[in-house]
Amino acid sequence: MKKILEGNIRIIDRVNGWREGVKEAGAILLEKSKIEERYIDAAINNIERLGNYIILTDGVAMPHARPEDGAIETSVSLLIVKEGVEFSDEEEKVKLIFMLASKDNTSHIDVIRKLSNLIDDEEMIEKISNASAEIEILNFL
Amino acid sequence: MVKILTVCGNGIGSSLMCAMKIEEICQEEGINASVSSCDFNSVTGKDVDLVVTIKELADQITTIKTAPIRSYTNKKKIKEDVLEAIKGLVK
Numbered sequence: 001m002k003k004i005l006e007g008n009i010r011i012i013d014r015v016n017g018w019r020e021g022v023k024e025a026g027a028i029l030l031e032k033s034k035i036e037e038r039y040i041d042a043a044i045n046n047i048e049r050l051g052n053y054i055i056l057t058d059g060v061a062m063p064h065a066r067p068e069d070g071a072i073e074t075s076v077s078l079l080i081v082k083e084g085v086e087f088s089d090e091e092e093k094v095k096l097i098f099m100l101a102s103k104d105n106t107s108h109i110d111v112i113r114k115l116s117n118l119i120d121d122e123e124m125i126e127k128i129s130n131a132s133a134e135i136e137i138l139n140f141l
Numbered sequence: 142m143v144k145i146l147t148v149c150g151n152g153i154g155s156s157l158m159c160a161m162k163i164e165e166i167c168q169e170e171g172i173n174a175s176v177s178s179c180d181f182n183s184v185t186g187k188d189v190d191l192v193v194t195i196k197e198l199a200d201q202i203t204t205i206k207t208a209p210i211r212s213y214t215n216k217k218k219i220k221e222d223v224l225e226a227i228k229g230l231v232k
Contacts, residue, residue: 046150046151047150049150050150050181050198051150051195051197051198052195052197053149053150053155053156053181053194053195053197053198053213054149054150054154054155055195056155056158056212056213056214057211057212057213057214057215057218058212060214062154062155064151064153064154065151066151066153067153100154102153102154105153108153109157112154112157112158112161113161115158116158116161116162116213116214119158119214119215120162120214120215120216
């Protein structure tokens with residue numbers, strides 16, 4: 001997980017709504033040419049169309065689209081929003097946004113397994129939420 | 142064999158995470174299950190015994206028995222939400 005997230009973590013205080021949160025998380029991958037710009041739009045569109053299936057558990061979201069929506073390399077970024085951002089009135093505010101890109105339907109399975117085990121670890125999520133620098137987080141992983 | 146399908150918006154992220162957790166739960170409980178995942182639009186016509194997804198999507202699935210979950214990754218919550226339904230399907 002450390003290798004996957006290295007250089008892909010950004011910490012900010014606030015975003016103006018969930019769309020901006022998804023855009024910021026996507027921008028990390030866009031800058032590294034892991035995705036095309038349209039991938040971010042597709043991820044936003046999925047949330048608008050099908051709701052909050054990307055909220056994996058309280059406080060953690062994983063926006064994503066399909067490989068054919070402009071994923072270049074299988075990759076994950078992490079945007080930490082210190083103040084949290086609301087995705088819907090029914091859900092708790094999201095502090096961690098993991099943007100997932102997968103270049104095909106199978107190459108991300110190992111990443112998904114690692115990420116899901118990480119997210120299932122409540123203590124770890126708490127530590128990541130409170131971190132103030134990427135290096136601090138990489139040391140936990 | 143119980144056939145379980147996990148569902149999310151596009152079938153390759155959240156639902157896959159959940160499928161992995163349900164496989165683990167079934168193994169621990171000694172339940173013989175086959176777990177697959179797919180996107181919301183592909184649910185119709187799937188030959189499965191139980192669909193597992195968030196309430197928002199479960200409410201829109203009327204043709205197959207559903208078990209709504211509160212989280213795709215929190216194994217403890219998933220277990221609380223689906224185990225009874227799965228056990229009910231074991232013949």
